[in-house]
Each structure stands twice: as C-alpha cells, then as structure tokens.
Amino acid sequence: MKLIFSPASPFVRKVRIAAIELGLIDKIEFVPITLAPGQTNDAYVRDINPLKKLPALILDDGEVIIDSYVIVEYLDDLAGGGKLIPASGPARWKVKSDHSLLQGMLDSMLLCRYEKMVRPQGLRWQAWFDDHWHRVWQGMARFDKQGDALSRPIDIVQIGLVCVLGYADFRFADCGWRKAYPNLGAFNEKMLTRHSVKVSLPPAA
Amino acid sequence: MKLIFSPASPFVRKVRIAAIELGLIDKIEFVPITLAPGQTNDAYVRDINPLKKLPALILDDGEVIIDSYVIVEYLDDLAGGGKLIPASGPARWKVKSDHSLLQGMLDSMLLCRYEKMVRPQGLRWQAWFDDHWHRVWQGMARFDKQGDALSRPIDIVQIGLVCVLGYADFRFADCGWRKAYPNLGAFNEKMLTRHSVKVSLPPAA
Numbered sequence: 001m002k003l004i005f006s007p008a009s010p011f012v013r014k015v016r017i018a019a020i021e022l023g024l025i026d027k028i029e030f031v032p033i034t035l036a037p038g039q040t041n042d043a044y045v046r047d048i049n050p051l052k053k054l055p056a057l058i059l060d061d062g063e064v065i066i067d068s069y070v071i072v073e074y075l076d077d078l079a080g081g082g083k084l085i086p087a088s089g090p091a092r093w094k095v096k097s098d099h100s101l102l103q104g105m106l107d108s109m110l111l112c113r114y115e116k117m118v119r120p121q122g123l124r125w126q127a128w129f130d131d132h133w134h135r136v137w138q139g140m141a142r143f144d145k146q147g148d149a150l151s152r153p154i155d156i157v158q159i160g161l162v163c164v165l166g167y168a169d170f171r172f173a174d175c176g177w178r179k180a181y182p183n184l185g186a187f188n189e190k191m192l193t194r195h196s197v198k199v200s201l202p203p204a205a
Numbered sequence: 206m207k208l209i210f211s212p213a214s215p216f217v218r219k220v221r222i223a224a225i226e227l228g229l230i231d232k233i234e235f236v237p238i239t240l241a242p243g244q245t246n247d248a249y250v251r252d253i254n255p256l257k258k259l260p261a262l263i264l265d266d267g268e269v270i271i272d273s274y275v276i277v278e279y280l281d282d283l284a285g286g287g288k289l290i291p292a293s294g295p296a297r298w299k300v301k302s303d304h305s306l307l308q309g310m311l312d313s314m315l316l317c318r319y320e321k322m323v324r325p326q327g328l329r330w331q332a333w334f335d336d337h338w339h340r341v342w343q344g345m346a347r348f349d350k351q352g353d354a355l356s357r358p359i360d361i362v363q364i365g366l367v368c369v370l371g372y373a374d375f376r377f378a379d380c381g382w383r384k385a386y387p388n389l390g391a392f393n394e395k396m397l398t399r400h401s402v403k404v405s406l407p408p409a410a
Contacts (some may be wrong), residue, residue: 050343051309053337065298067305074298093270093279100272104256107312114333125328128319131257134245140254 002029002047002058003071009165010106011068012055013200017159018072020196022079028057036118069103072156084156088102095157098149098198102160105139106167108132132184137180143182154194170202207234207263209253209277215372216273217225217260218405222364223277225401226308227284233262241323261375279359289361303354307365310344311372313337320374342385345362345369359399367396375407 003019005012035041035052048056049066055066057074065071076084085099086092115129133144143149149157165188168177178185191197208224226228228295239244240257253261254271262270262279270276281289290296290304319336348354354362370393373382383390396402 045339049306051306051340052407054311056316058236063295063299064304067302067309070298070301072225073301091269093275094268096275096278097270097272100275101254101256104258104272110257119333121328123328125324125332128324134258136251142255145254 001060001092002031003030004033004044004054004056004058006033006035006054006200008170009054010163010202012161013166013202014068014159015057015071015075016200017162017196018075018084018156020199021154022075023057024075024079035170040080041074046095051085054062061172066123069099069156072159076156084154084181086155093167095155098143098146098157099160101142102157105164108135108159108166109164109171110135110169115122117171130154135164136164136168140177140184144183150183158187162188162197165185166202206232206265207236207239208258209236209238211238211259213375213407214259215314215368216258217274217409218371219259219361219364219368220262220276220280221405222367223280223289223361223403226359226364226399227280227288229280229284231388242357243358243364257271266379269372274304274361277364278281279362281361289358289359289364303348303351306344306347306367307362307369309363310341310369313340314369314372314376317341322376341369341373342380345382349388352388355388355392363392363396367393367402371407 003012003015016025020027033041033044033054035044035054041052041204045052048058048064051066051068055068055071056122057071059065064072071084078081081087109132111132112129115124115132145163149161152158161184165177165184168175178188206224208217208220208223215282216330221230224233237245238249238259240249240259246257250257253263253269256271260273260276262276264270270279279291281287286292291300314337317334317338320329320337348366354366357363366389370382373380
C-alpha cells in the first residue's frame with residue numbers, strides 16, 4: 001500500500017507513528033506531495049481526495065482510504081485489532097471521543113496557522129484566531145489533568161496528543177504550553193524516548 | 206442519555222436521523238444550546254467540549270462522547286452493530302472513508318459560511334472561500350457518480366450526504382447543486398420520503 005504524505009503534516013505523523021508501533025511500516029510505500037490552501041492540485045483532488053487533505057492511503061487493489069484516523073483504524077485492524085484502539089467496552093468510546101477532541105485541536109491549530117501566516121495580512125481576524133487557539137488551549141488543559149491517558153500503554157490518544165504537542169512546537173514555538181501544562185511536558189519527554197515518535201518529528205520550521 | 210444540540214447544525218441532524226433509523230430516538234433527551242464563532246460559552250467548553258462544537262452525547266453515567274460520527278458509531282453499536290456502518294470487510298473501510306469525505310465537505314461548508322457571512326466584511330478572502338467551496342463541489346461530483354452509494358439500503362454515507370445537501374439548501378440556496386448533479390437531486394428526493402430525513406430538515410434560514 002501507498003501513503004500520500006507531506007513531512008510537515010501532523011495528521012501524517014499520526015499515521016506514521018501508528019504504523020511503526022503496529023509493525024506495519026515496512027508494508028507502506030511513502031509518496032510525497034505538496035498541497036497548500038489557495039493552490040490547486042487537480043489530479044489529487046479528482047482522483048484521490050476532493051478535500052485536498054493529507055494523508056491518503058492507497059490499497060493494493062486501488063481503493064483509497066482517507067482521514068488519518070480511519071487509516072489508523074484500518075492499520076490497527078490489519079494488525080489484529082484492539083492494539084491502538086480498544087476493541088469494545090467503555091474504553092473504546094472514551095478513546096474514540098478523546099481522539100476526536102485531539103483531531104479537532106489539530107484542525108483548530110491549522111486554522112490558526114492559516115489565519116496568522118497564510119491569509120493576506122490585511123484580512124486577518126484576531127477574534128477567529130483567538131477563538132480557535134482557545135479551543136487548543138482548553139483541550140490541552142483537559143489532557144493535562146488526565147493522568148491515566150498520559151501513563152497507560154501507548155494508544156491512539158497518546159499518539160494524537162504527541163502530534164498536537166509536536167505541531168505546537170513546530171508552528172507556535174512561543175506559545176508556552178510546557179509552562180502552562182507541566183504534565184503534558186513530562187508526557188512529551190517520555191514519548192520522545194520512543195523510536196516512532198522521535199523519527200517522525202516535523203522538519204525544522 | 207442527553208444530546209446537546211442546535212437545530213441548524215448539519216452534524217446534529219446526522220445524529221438525529223441515525224437515532225431515528227436505529228430506533229433509539231426515544232432514549233435520547235435533546236438539550237438545546239447556542240454556540241457561535243467569536244462568542245464564548247465557558248461552561249460548555251470547560252465541562253463538555255473544549256472544541257465548542259455540537260453535538261455532544263452525555264451518557265447516563267456522565268461520560269461525554271463528542272463528534273457526530275463517533276456518536277453514530279456508539280448508537281449503531283447500542284442497536285446491535287453493523288446497521289449503519291458495515292461491521293467488517295472492504296465495505297466497512299469504503300463507508301468510513303466516504304463518510305470522512307462527507308465530514309470534510311461539511312467542515313468546508315461551515316468555513317465558507319463563516320467566511321462569507323460571519324467574518325467582518327473587510328476581512329474576507331475570496332481565495333479561501335473558493336478553495337473550500339471547490340472541495341465541496343468536487344466531493345458532490347464524486348458522489349453523483351457513485352450509483353451504488355445512492356441506491357443501497359440506508360447507511361451513514363447516505364445520511365451524511367443528505368445532511369450535506371440539506372445544508373447546501375439551507376445556507377447556499379443559490380449554488381445550483383441540483384442542476385450540476387442530477388443524480389444527487391434524485392437521491393435527495395428519495396431520501397425526503399423518509400420520516401427521519403423529513404422531520405430533521407433545518408429551520409427556515
């Protein structure tokens with residue numbers, strides 16, 4: 001199978017960490033592509049993903065799976081199931097819901113980045129930036145208090161969280177999340193001892 | 206269980222249709238709330254969803270499930286599983302991936318609405334609107350060609366698609382999707398014969 005990717009995408013990083021942790025990384029061929037808001041990429045939009053988002057997984061039979069979370073679920077299933085996402089019970093819904101929060105935090109971080117660094121300067125709206133950054137910040141506060149989520153064996157919540165924190169360092173280096181959320185700082189350090197997390201760090205900003 | 210909702214949200218509509226189709230609507234108490242970009246709602250953000258998004262499902266034990274898709278998965282599981290989302294095999298991944306496309310189309314439609322109707326007039330960026338509307342339009346083109354997705358027994362893809370089309374009518378009434386995509390027009394008419402789809406139509410814009 002092939003993964004269409006860009007090295008700076010936190011959504012791609014999530015899939016990459018999951019694939020390494022599941023022992024499936026050698027089964028995936030990585031195919032780079034560049035996509036940006038306001039720029040067209042007709043072939044990708046027409047044939048792969050109308051949303052112009054990364055990553056996309058192309059299976060050997062040509063079927064395309066989009067959305068980083070669905071790709072992780074697919075890989076987890078391929079690895080036997082229940083590895084990074086609990087297979088049943090209350091833990092399953094807690095993990096899925098927590099992951100949705102992380103996904104929304106990443107979406108908001110990307111909106112903040114577009115607002116502050118991509119949108120033409122005279123067209124920026126501070127209230128929009130503040131609104132989305134507040135979501136990120138409140139989300140971090142939520143996880144900072146979740147001792148269990150920070151200490152249990154690795155799962156998709158921990159992977160998503162380390163991608164949020166890595167993206168904060170990559171694009172919002174001065175935001176001060178380590179000082180505000182010391183438990184997340186300790187969690188991030190511990191996660192960085194893992195090969196999967198270390199090798200997937202974003203390139204220098 | 207309680208569903209925190211707003212009647213105009215297409216994400217809420219998806220859950221409502223699913224709950225009716227699954228025979229679970231009577232088990233859910235609907236609790237209305239108003240949320241808007243640039244406005245704060247501290248209690249909801251702190252206690253329920255830091256993303257300030259709807260809907261949220263509150264279980265009887267107090268656990269919160271966020272994200273309309275995760276809520277539908279939870280309800281599907283509660284109803285026995287495999288009803289609106291195939292339980293296994295290639296159909297499962299196709300449906301999940303197609304639903305992610307629809308979810309992204311709705312996200313882009315909301316970004317278009319905020320850009321055109323909520324952001325202060327002098328701060329609007331046409332290229333951003335066009336980029337996101339193009340995603341919606343290309344996504345519709347993709348589904349217009351998927352005869353199987355439009356005609357098989359109801360599932361989460363059909364529910365998501367009817368929510369996309371209903372939201373297009375609600376917020377972008379002049380966009381002309383019926384003319385551009387006649388198969389989607391016929392699909393929408395057929396879906397509107399269902400009680401679940403009819404009673405969940407958005408209020409007058």
